[in-house]
Amino acid sequence: MQPNDLIAPGDVWLVGAGPGDPDLLTRKAERLIRAADIIFYDALVGPGILDLIPDHAERVSVGKRSGRHSKDQQTIDEMLVEAALAGKRVVRLKGGDPAMFARSTEEMTALGAVGVRVRICPGITAASAVAASAGISLSLRGIARRVQFVTAHSRRGQALDLDWDALADPACTLAVYMGREAAPELSRALIAAGLPGATPALITCDASLPQEQQLRTRLDLLPLVTQAFADDRPTLILIGEAVAQADMPPPVDAVRCVYDGEGGWSG
Secondary structure, X not given: OOHHHHOOOXXXXXXXXXXXXXXXXXXXXXXXHHHOOEEEEOOOOOHHHHOOOOOOOEEEEOOEEOOEEOOOHHHHHHHHHHHHHOOOOEEEEXXXXXXXXXXXXHHHHHHHHOOOOEEEEOOOOHHXXXXXXXXXXXXXXXXXXXXXXXXXXXXXXXXXXXXXXXXXXXXXXXXXXXXXXXXHHHHHHHHHOOOOOOOEXXXXXXXXXXXXXXXXXXXXXXXXXXXXXXXXXXXXXXXXXXXXXXXXXXXXXXXXXXXXXXXXXXX
């Protein structure tokens, strides 16, 4: 199948770019990128993936990061509609998986309202990449019976609207997307809901990229460690007993260390 056979003029594909490493991009996603006339991409799309965009394709950055929004959602919807109605082959390139905290429903609704055909190409979500890099399983027989995915992103100045009682399940692995700024509230609310302060936690910045860093800590130390470690990079936090199973040998392309709770670091 030729790349252009996947996407017709006037079609839109929402394409998952995965966690950042271009080797984790699906073959279908790469074919769609190479066939597109115009690509609207997020800030979290890895630079190695952007390098795959062919010279003939127009690039449009529509990234949103921690209050530094280049375009609001309505504007992005309107740009996608305009490009599709102009007969262009349109790819909306999203970090991770389009079905995971990616505002895909709003874009599909806007496109469908004007008769544009829109489809989804899934991608590897960040939590899967983090678990793979750490050498752990998100679920673990007898320890983690289920996995919960939540986003810690909320409107500025507003508290997180989450079911803390459901999230504070000791037999669960909790994956928190965009969790850096919300770390103090996460720690406080989960402990108040009954999750032990000693529950293992894993903080990962720049998952799957050469500069990836991972740090193991515990729930009650999460605010302190996250503030000192995560800076302003894309950050995902795993919380739960399954995290403690990580052997975490130091890989060639990542830095890993452990905070001991008494001012010391090792790794």
